[in-house]
Amino acid sequence: MRRLPVYILIDTSGSMKGEPIESVKVGLADMIATLRQDPYALETVWISIITFDRDVKQILPLTALEDLQLPNISTPESGPTHTGAALELLCQKYDEEVNMGSAEQKGDWMPLLFILTDGKPSDILAYNQVIPKLKQHLFTNIVACAAGPSAKTEPLKQLTDKVFSLETMDGATFSKLFQWVSQQVAGGGKTMGVSDTTELPDPPAELNLVI
Amino acid sequence: METIFSYIIEKMKAESEGRKKAFLDFAYDKLIKEFDQSLMDKYIVKQNQVNQLSIAIPNASVKKEYNQIIQVPSDLGDVELIGLTDEEHGLSIQKQEDGKSFAIKGTPKVAGTFDLILRFRYESLLPDRPYIERKLQIIINPDPRQISDERTIPTNWETIPEPKYFKEDTQAEYIIVKANNNGTPQNDMVAASKRGRSHGWDGKPRDDHFKLKYMDNGWYIMAVADGAGSAKFSREGSRIVCDTAVDYIQTQLIDNSKFEENIHLYELSKDDSESEARKLVGDDIYKIVGTAAYRAHCAINREAQEKNVPSKLYATTLLLTICKKFSCGWFIASFWVGDGAICLYDKNAHTAKLLGVPDEGEFAGQTRFLTMPEIFKDATSLYQRLRFNIVPDFTALFLMSDGVSDPMFETDANLNNVDKWDELWDNLQNNPESPVHLIDDNEAAKDELLKWLDFWVAGHHDDRTIAILY
Numbered sequence: 001m002r003r004l005p006v007y008i009l010i011d012t013s014g015s016m017k018g019e020p021i022e023s024v025k026v027g028l029a030d031m032i033a034t035l036r037q038d039p040y041a042l043e044t045v046w047i048s049i050i051t052f053d054r055d056v057k058q059i060l061p062l063t064a065l066e067d068l069q070l071p072n073i074s075t076p077e078s079g080p081t082h083t084g085a086a087l088e089l090l091c092q093k094y095d096e097e098v099n100m101g102s103a104e105q106k107g108d109w110m111p112l113l114f115i116l117t118d119g120k121p122s123d124i125l126a127y128n129q130v131i132p133k134l135k136q137h138l139f140t141n142i143v144a145c146a147a148g149p150s151a152k153t154e155p156l157k158q159l160t161d162k163v164f165s166l167e168t169m170d171g172a173t174f175s176k177l178f179q180w181v182s183q184q185v186a187g188g189g190k191t192m193g194v195s196d197t198t199e200l201p202d203p204p205a206e207l208n209l210v211i
Numbered sequence: 212m213e214t215i216f217s218y219i220i221e222k223m224k225a226e227s228e229g230r231k232k233a234f235l236d237f238a239y240d241k242l243i244k245e246f247d248q249s250l251m252d253k254y255i256v257k258q259n260q261v262n263q264l265s266i267a268i269p270n271a272s273v274k275k276e277y278n279q280i281i282q283v284p285s286d287l288g289d290v291e292l293i294g295l296t297d298e299e300h301g302l303s304i305q306k307q308e309d310g311k312s313f314a315i316k317g318t319p320k321v322a323g324t325f326d327l328i329l330r331f332r333y334e335s336l337l338p339d340r341p342y343i344e345r346k347l348q349i350i351i352n353p354d355p356r357q358i359s360d361e362r363t364i365p366t367n368w369e370t371i372p373e374p375k376y377f378k379e380d381t382q383a384e385y386i387i388v389k390a391n392n393n394g395t396p397q398n399d400m401v402a403a404s405k406r407g408r409s410h411g412w413d414g415k416p417r418d419d420h421f422k423l424k425y426m427d428n429g430w431y432i433m434a435v436a437d438g439a440g441s442a443k444f445s446r447e448g449s450r451i452v453c454d455t456a457v458d459y460i461q462t463q464l465i466d467n468s469k470f471e472e473n474i475h476l477y478e479l480s481k482d483d484s485e486s487e488a489r490k491l492v493g494d495d496i497y498k499i500v501g502t503a504a505y506r507a508h509c510a511i512n513r514e515a516q517e518k519n520v521p522s523k524l525y526a527t528t529l530l531l532t533i534c535k536k537f538s539c540g541w542f543i544a545s546f547w548v549g550d551g552a553i554c555l556y557d558k559n560a561h562t563a564k565l566l567g568v569p570d571e572g573e574f575a576g577q578t579r580f581l582t583m584p585e586i587f588k589d590a591t592s593l594y595q596r597l598r599f600n601i602v603p604d605f606t607a608l609f610l611m612s613d614g615v616s617d618p619m620f621e622t623d624a625n626l627n628n629v630d631k632w633d634e635l636w637d638n639l640q641n642n643p644e645s646p647v648h649l650i651d652d653n654e655a656a657k658d659e660l661l662k663w664l665d666f667w668v669a670g671h672h673d674d675r676t677i678a679i680l681y
Contacts (some may be wrong), residue, residue, distance in 0.1 A: 001670050002617075022648040033324070039355030040409045043670040066352050067270055100573045103623045110574040138574070 001192055003061055004044045004109040005098050006185050009086050012017045013053040014078035015150065020118060020169040021075050027171075027178035028070060032095060035065055040184045042066060047198070048093060052078040052086035062097040081119045083155070084126030087134050093136045110140040115159070117145070118169065120152035133157050135149035141184065247337065249664070254335045254343070260287060261331060261345050268327070271319045272352040280580045281313045287331050287343075289416035293351070294327035299455040302349075315349070322353035348672050356667055359408050366406070367414035374449035374518060378416050380406040382676075386425050386436040396651045398536070400431060402678035403660040407614055409672040418527075419612050420449035422457045430464045431534040432457050433678045436614035437551055439550055441579060444518075448525030451514060452507035459503040464533070469594060471537070474563055478539040492599060496544045501593050504529060504546045506559040508581050530610045530618040532566070533681060539600075543608060544599040548586055548614040551622070556632045558606040563632035568599040569616075569623060578613075605647075607636065607681040614675035618668035639663060649681055 010024060016172060028049075037042040043064055049060040057119025059071045094111065122125040142160035146153045148169045156163045166173050218239075223231050234285055264285055266623055269275040292313045295302045301320035304313050304327075327347040335341070382404040388397035406417035418438030425431055434453040438445025463471075474497055477488035484512035507529060515522035528549020533543050545553050547567030555564045579586065587593055616626065619638075625631045639647045645662040648655065664675045 006451070036322075036350075036352055037358065038412070039353070040353060040672050042355050066217040066272060069270065069350065101571060101575065106621050107572070107574045107577075109576055110565065118654075175590075211449075 001098070002044060002106055002109055003046045003064075004041075004185070005111040006045060006047045006101075007062075007090055007094070007111060007113045008047065008049045009090065009113070009115040010049065010051050010073065010117065011053070011081055011083070012073060013077045013081040013119060013146075014076055014089065015118055017075040017077065019171070020147070020174075021073060022172040023169065023171040025070075025073055027174040030069060030175060031178040031182040031185075032065070032068060034179065035185060038186050039157040045185055048097070048137070049073075050089055050093070052082050054082060056082055056085040056089050058093055058156055059137055062093070064121075071127070080122030081117065082123045082126070083117060083121035084123040084130050087130040087159075088126065091130065091133050091137055092140060099193070112185060113139045113142045114184075115144045115156070116147060116177075117156070118151050119146040120150075121155050127155060129159075134159065143184065148175075216500065226581070247479075250335055250337050253277045254333070254337060254340060255519075257287065257331075257333060257335075258343050260285070261329070261343050264345075265349060265562035266329070268315070268347060270350040270352060271302065271315075273319050273322050273354040273357065275354075276318050278316050279315070280307065281315060283311045283329065285311065285331075287333070289332040291330045291332075292327060292347075293330065293473070294325060295544070300325065301302065302351075307445070315430065321556055322351050324350050331354065356677035357435045357670070359672070363408065364414045366410075366416040368416075370414070371416065374444070374447075376416075376444060376450075378446045378450065380411075380417055381661055382387070382417075382421065383657040383661045384421075384423055385654045386423050387652045387654060388425055388443075389652070398431070398680055398681050399652060400433060400678065401647075401649070401656045402433070402661055402676070403657060404612075404676035405661060405664040405674065407672045407674040410674065411485070416446050417674050418446045418449060419614065419676040420446070420453045420527075421610075421676050421677060421678050422453035424457050424461060426461060426464060428464070428467075429535045431532075431680055432460050432464075433532045433534070433608070433610050433680060435530045435551060435610040435612055435676050435678050436581075437528045437614070437674065437676065439528075439578075440576070442526035442612055444520070445525060445526045445527050447509055447514070448527035448582065451525070452504075452527055454527045455510040456508040456529065457501040459506045460499060460533060463503075465497045470499070472540050474537065474601070475539065478537070481601065493597070496597050496599050497590070497594060500533060500544055501532060501597055502575050504531060504548070504581065504596075505587055506591070508587060513581055520647050522582050525616075526582045528540075528570075528578060529581045530612075532608060532610060532680075534608060540601050541604045541605060543602050546597055548579055548581050548596055550616070552609065552611050553618040554603065554609045554626075554628055554632060555600060555605050556607045556609060556629075556636065557603075558633065558636060561629055561633075563627075563629040564600065565626060567596060567599070569613075570622070571627065572613070587671070607679050609635075610678040612674060612676040614671070615677050617673070618666070618671035642666070646664065 027197045035045055045065040047068055050058045050063040053076055096113055099108045144156035144163045145159050146156055147166040153163050153165055267307060268281055269279055292304050292312055295304050297303045302315055302317040304315055317400040327349055329345045329347055331343040333343045377535055384402050386400040388399055388557060390396045395556045400423045402421045402423055404421050404562055422434045423433055434457050436449035436452045438449040473491040477492045480486040480488050510527045512522045530551055530553050531546040533544050543555060545566040547553055551568045552569055553566040619635055620626045620631055640649055647663050
């Protein structure tokens with residue numbers, strides 16, 4: 001079975017508490033519900049969610065869409081944003097969970113990665129150290145989303161050239177973001193050259209490409 | 212209690228009737244409020260206990276049998292689970308003998324997220340709260356095949372930007388080669404190509420292509436190409452390479468006495484693996500088949516230049532064979548770039564020989580394309596993609612895109628396993644839903660083959676193309 005692994009990293013630092021995180025939860029739930037309606041996504045998509053604040057947790061191990069139940073996402077009152085540690089955990093989970101092709105085993109589709117943050121990494125040193133390691137883990141696309149006025153896009157640009165910024169963090173905006181993400185996921189799993197990346201569909205109006 | 216009230220009554224004897232009554236009302240209101248509040252507090256404690264119970268209900272799927280025991284880890288008393296019925300959902304709930312676990316069984320009929328109520332009997336003494344409830348959910352996944360069939364739409368050409376490169380959603384062809392003068396039946400060719408279900412879902416066109424040609428001098432030419440799903444104009448890329456390669460080969464095989472002489476020479480000296488004839492035939496194939504592939508590569512570059520776009524937008528694989536029966540046996544030569552499979556299958560000898568190596572990466576769907584410059588970077592890299600064989604006879608020569616080979620074989624190890632080719636040959640002819648009658652001169656086989664391509668394998672919904680010489 002060829003799986004399409006999708007890793008979703010969500011900032012759960014204190015500043016996300018309240019409406020932002022509630023909107024993210026609704027957006028995620030809608031995204032899962034939408035993907036379930038797509039027969040091809042239903043058979044291939046596997047999702048993992050990693051949250052990061054002071055602590056970094058894989059709250060959802062890589063799970064088939066068919067079996068997936070969204071875990072609860074909680075946020076502390078305040079505290080740092082350990083984005084570097086989150087990427088470190090991502091690399092570790094990638095190594096454990098993603099199947100590479102061999103004569104006896106069909107490889108997974110190349111994974112997708114989405115990162116959502118409303119701030120900047122507090123663990124700058126760890127962040128800078130993990131970037132070369134992350135680059136060795138291949139993704140068809142890495143999409144980074146900087147949400148709200150305090151989100152810094154500079155660090156994200158080190159990860160990918162696909163950095164988007166969201167001006168507001170309300171329900172409607174997140175809802176559009178996750179709809180777009182689900183289009184991405186549904187469009188994943190295509191034949192491509194050994195060194196290509198795929199083209200993204202146009203982002204919704206709320207998303208501004210960072211230049 | 213009694214004494215408190217009699218004490219109060221005794222104390223109030225001296226009070227006026229009005230004060231007495233007002234005091235009693237006051238005392239009652241105050242006490243009953245506190246009383247209800249204390250009941251409510253207890254109720255909330257219980258409610259929180261119920262809310263914190265960890266209860267997992269695994270997801271179900273339409274048409275898939277479901278049988279789960281749901282544990283309710285509590286000693287909070289008599290409990291019910293309600294919300295599913297056989298009539299509506301195809302699932303029913305049965306309380307187990309231990310009184311606190313439930314079996315959910317059946318074969319779901321409808322997809323969706325459904326609310327279940329977990330209800331504890333609890334004598335709270337609060338009139339409007341006879342029990343404690345908690346809402347749970349069960350997710351029933353849709354049946355992928357059903358929603359896929361419901362939503363398949365023809366290619367929506369209006370929304371496809373210029374250049375459109377129109378292509379039919381299906382393609383099928385049968386080439387009858389009539390029995391020769393002494394009545395010996397000749398091998399025929401059949402091929403079918405069908406748009407993948409995942410393209411049907413959003414009205415996108417087919418990217419695969421094939422071309423068959425039989426020449427009067429006995430040469431069979433077959434080409435199958437799989438346009439990359441990620442490349443915008445790959446449907447045209449696959450057409451260009453099939454047409455260009457097959458057309459070029461025809462011009463080279465019309466008058467080919469030198470080539471055929473070399474084949475005979477090779478046959479005479481084939482026990483000597485380093486024979487000169489082997490080199491001669493190899494070079495002929497390089498010139499004929501290798502050049503055909505190169506011309507196809509160039510034809511894409513020309514088209515891309517004309518449209519002023521990068522040639523990788525036309526990315527496509529190419530599987531190409533030429534084949535002819537000589538007195539010494541069948542001669543088969545091939546060129547292969549990309550995934551999919553070319554296989555020479557002999558049921559009687561129980562052999563299945565892959566005429567090349569599929570190009571695959573670490574991840575699914577990664578492959579090499581004819582559009583990549585590295586394929587033709589030097590003679591050696593091209594030579595490695597060419598094969599030739601002479602065999603006394605064979606059952607079938609297969610060319611197929613990965614839309615067929617992936618679901619049928621899954622791994623490279625299986626592609627090299629002759630038993631799996633036996634299974635495919637059997638599946639083609641004896642498929643209970645859509646058998647393909649691969650018998651001589653049966654033109655109907657092309658439509659049967661097209662129908663056979665509808666087989667369902669979870670997770671495999673790419674364009675499918677198969678060509679068979681038999």
